[in-house]
Amino acid sequence: MDFEAIVSKLKERWPEVEAPAVEAGDRFVIVPAEKTLEILRFLKEDPELCFDNLMALAGADTGRELWLVYALHSFKQRHKLLVKAVLPREKPEVESVAKLWGAANFHEREAYDLYGIVFRNHPDLRRLLNPPDWAGWPGRKDYEYPKEYRGVPLLRDGQFFSDDIKKANAEREARDKALLSSAIAQRPQ
Amino acid sequence: MTAGTREEQRLAHTEEMVLSMGPHHPSTHGVLRLEVTSDGEVVASARPDVGYLHRGIEKIGEFLDYRQFMPYTDRVDYLCAMNSNHAYALAVEKLAGIKPPLRAELLRVLVDELNRISSHLICIGALAMDMGAYTPFLHGICHRELVNDLFEEVCGARLTYNYVTIGGVAYDIPQGFIAKCDEFAVYMQPKMSEFNQLITANSIFEQRLCHVGVISPEQAINWGLVGPNLRGSGVCWDIRKHEPYSVYDKLQFEVPVGDGGDPKGSNPRGVLGDSYDRYLVRVKEINESVKIVKQVCALLRENDKLPADSPDRQYQAKVPARLKVKRGEVYCRCENPRGETGYYIVSDGTEKPLRIKIRTGSFSAVNCFEDVTRGLLIGDVVAVIGSFDIVLPEVDR
Amino acid sequence: MFQFFQDVYLGVKTFMAGMKVTGVYFKNANLNPKETITTIAYDGTQSLAQGVRLAERFRGHLQLDAARCVACKACMKVCPVDAIWVDAERTEAGKFRVSRFDIDQLKCMYCGLCTRVCPTGGLTMGKVWWGATFHTDDGTNMHGQLRRLGLGYYTDEQKIEIERKRQEAAEAKKAAAAAAAKKKAEEAAAQAAPAAPPAAPAATDKKPDTPPAA
């Protein structure tokens, strides 16, 4: 089935599903965050759609809100679909799909780890890539890098030579500017 | 159990022991750590613990423009950097609507397949080394060195190539490169037969891998396994074949699929989807890649005959230095040695992407690890790791 | 029973096959090493490794032909890891020359993007690839060093001198332009026609120390 057919099939059950037009890239459908699980279950179990493969599950942060994107694919029907759920930045929660696709397990853990998206009824929702006692959600736009972790200093200014050089050069440039402007000022008439 | 006194029961009571396998263990292929809960030799559960190699490449990508992110895709999977470059370039081109010229596509496919050969050589050699046979690994390294020499000639690097660019490739191939590729293809096939004689046919090796880490097709699809791991379970799905993304639709090659348990097949004593099937799929894919290399060399010879100024003869499309792509998002995937590598890129219309998500083959393999290794022996855990061909930078990114 | 004999037979057969393969390599390694041995002798120094043949496009350490550098800073902008810092200054000829070109070997990842964007081909990746040293005292090797490829600076007096020269040249130009305009106006007046307005002075006064292509 092509994209339009899938969208119409979804719309007749969930009218609030929308498929915005895009300037470039793939089309995608936006589903309400609270209905993610039932829509995805329908997508997986409906014989015509039959999305039996979860290719990827990505969280994203636009700075205003969080996205949760499911990239679905069907081995039987040979069609693909991008499903997007928009979540609020503070206290984002969504139903876990780990029981639909086993592949979702690690993807959801990663999304939780990087973006702090909480997945309800997830088998074990722990941080995946970062240490369990890591602070903050590194994927978000407003995340600033910690200065140290458990007393171990992390990447800081001046760790590399070129950082020092940048500072020195900036100072020297300012000096030159001042110097030359003064030179212009005291130019003999 | 016979009801004895409390003392007897206490003495008869055995405990499970927790082994921390990795991150510095000879055969966890990098820095994978497994929390193995074992009853003697039998593994009750092996929980993977990843993240030791997490460099935040996806986050770094949000601070660089599209052209600058290309070197980082080398580091995502260092065993097949060419394929990683290609996948990223495909995604960006799809988003920006760039059409690379024919010659660039041919060169990309050529280096892809060469890199697939070298990556698979490492995989099957490392699996043999985990099984205790060291010689196949070093023979594989010897063959891989020749591929590295070819890559060094074409792009100057031996591991992190950064050769494929957005809208083409960085350099045209040097003089006499096609002849060398042909020679390598001729060289590789007898070498593989020798390799099979040395290790693949060996009955100890076969016994070690048969009936170990069996994955049924349904499980494989459900766990999102991709590439050789999926095909080893009998699911015939190869993006090069079923969603041709470059000039692959012009090429003839088969998709090797695991045939465990088939008395006439290559794995008569195993079952469908065991480790030996996954291993065999890779061995066969090397031969398929050799075929593809030969065909691409022929196509490149034709391409050389074109006039120097014809659009198909160019190796790089016209791409503005500071690439601005339109607002939108794309999920583009491409067949890598470790299965499909998908790049999900969101663009907000500026020079820099809003989000880059890299979905890799090893990630899903590690995901299903705990369920696959339940009830195996410790030696089998090593076999399963090797047969999944896990590359940790791909998992942690 | 049949299974038993089949297993034994297969085991012996494949064992012999494998022994044949390794045995052939064992023989050849001793009889004609040149064909089989693929590694080179290595003695911890670069002396033996000099025999390594490198490809034409080999990407070694960065090297700069400072004479050809126009200080356009394209490499500095394209470098994904900010390993390059370029600094420019004006010469008497009014051209820009690179006064500082620093590469942080600790950051450089040999991707070669900078050499691709270099307009003059002055920045190349050379054949020098040896980075290891035995200086364990400071714990750094060649990759940990900062490589200075720049040319140094003018002194402040030289800078002021150059700046003054530029200013005067600009003044002279402006004066000449004004004179030319005046002359034209006079000619026009001489032709007893309504005087044309004098052309606006064309000279531009750029800020002295901002490099171009910024």
Add this chain to the structure above:
Amino acid sequence: MPTIYDLLGGNSALYTVIAVAVPCLIVTVVVLTVAGISTYLERKVAADIQRRIGPNQCNVGPFLGEFVRTMVRNGAAPRATGLARAMASAGKAVLPPLDWLDKVLGRWAPGLLIFMADGLKLILKEDIISDAADKRLFRIAPYIVLASAFGALAVVPFSDAWYVADFNIGIFYVAAITSLEVLGILMAGWASNNKWALLGGMRSAAQIVSYEVPVGLAIATAILMTGTMSMQGMTCEQLGITRDSTWLSDGWFWQWNIFHPAMFILAPVYFLAALAECNRTPFDIPEAESELVSGYHVEYSGMRFALFFMAEYAMMCVTSAIAVTLFLGGWSTGIAPLEHLGLAGFEVRAGVQVPVFHWYGTLLHLLFFAAKTYGLVLLMMWIRWTLPRFRVDQMMALCWKKLIPIGLFCLLAVAAWMILRMVLARQIGEALLDRITFWGRAAFACGVAGWLLWYFSRPLTPEEEAQREMVARASVESGPAL
């Protein structure tokens, strides 16, 4: 002329001590050196099979030559002491042959002295014992392993006249003493207080104990074959020289045990079991690098680790020597004329006639024994760099379901053959039967040797030839690998 026996005043305690201690010392030193050289050979074989160069730095020139040159330089110094001068002159004398040795070894065995460098390194290394370890057991374990390996050397017949001792139950003594090794390994595994080491020790216990059974079967069959338990007796039996044997008739290699069809099947069984007892691939399960990080000696460092290491190689030598004695005719050359050349006469020892040899015959026997033994050691290395490793259960299955049935079958077959032989001898006469078996064995032996030669020196198929050329061209054109 007074012998050492008389000098020491007859059968004195001193004589006994010396008579026991000196050969033990000699044997120990020799075998330690051989073990050291084996470590070098292991690396060399691995490198050749894996298309590498292998050890090539630690040659005589840099390693000893520099030392001697320094001595010479010190002697040449203006205010050098007399001792320094003497050493310098000695060094001058040593230098030319050393340079020659360097040239020769550098060509034929580059990096030969690496085992010396290794020994030096391991001795100088810090000896680390983890806090949680059981210190006493941890310290004892390597010595037990080493002792079990060297104890077996007491009864190994190196040559017809050269051996430490010759018990009448020698072979049983060997079986008993070598199986002590498992004790040390278990101790090491347990005392390290490391889970990997513990697993390795347990695996090793199961492995060695169960592989004792095929070894015992093989030994029993050999005893049945030769009718004696003394190692010397077995060798003389396989030598087969009697008073009435002419210079061509007896002492050929097909009179060795292995060329009896049943024993020919049994020999590989014993060899596999021996591999398992020395924890060699494909049975290196106790120290499987890729599974248990390094098995039972994961916690050992420095000299203690070196002891385990040497014990492994000494064990290889011992098991090979026993295999040679049981199956390959011990020290016998296997060429009748040579035997009869060195034959001095016969004397009756413990009721049996044993041949006595001239000194050159003895020397020849020593050379042949060493050659056969080391050939087997090399075979072990060759196998190690070819085969993958068994799994634990498969290893057990191989022992109990394959090797032991085959061994039992061979034991019965040999027993049946003995009875049949007696019956036939009564029927057609001893001499004729002897001739028949003699020539039958000859045919069998030549057939086997011929087949092996054909299999391994078979001309390459054209495909293989093509790929050989390809290797040459590719390695030349693309330059040596970085």
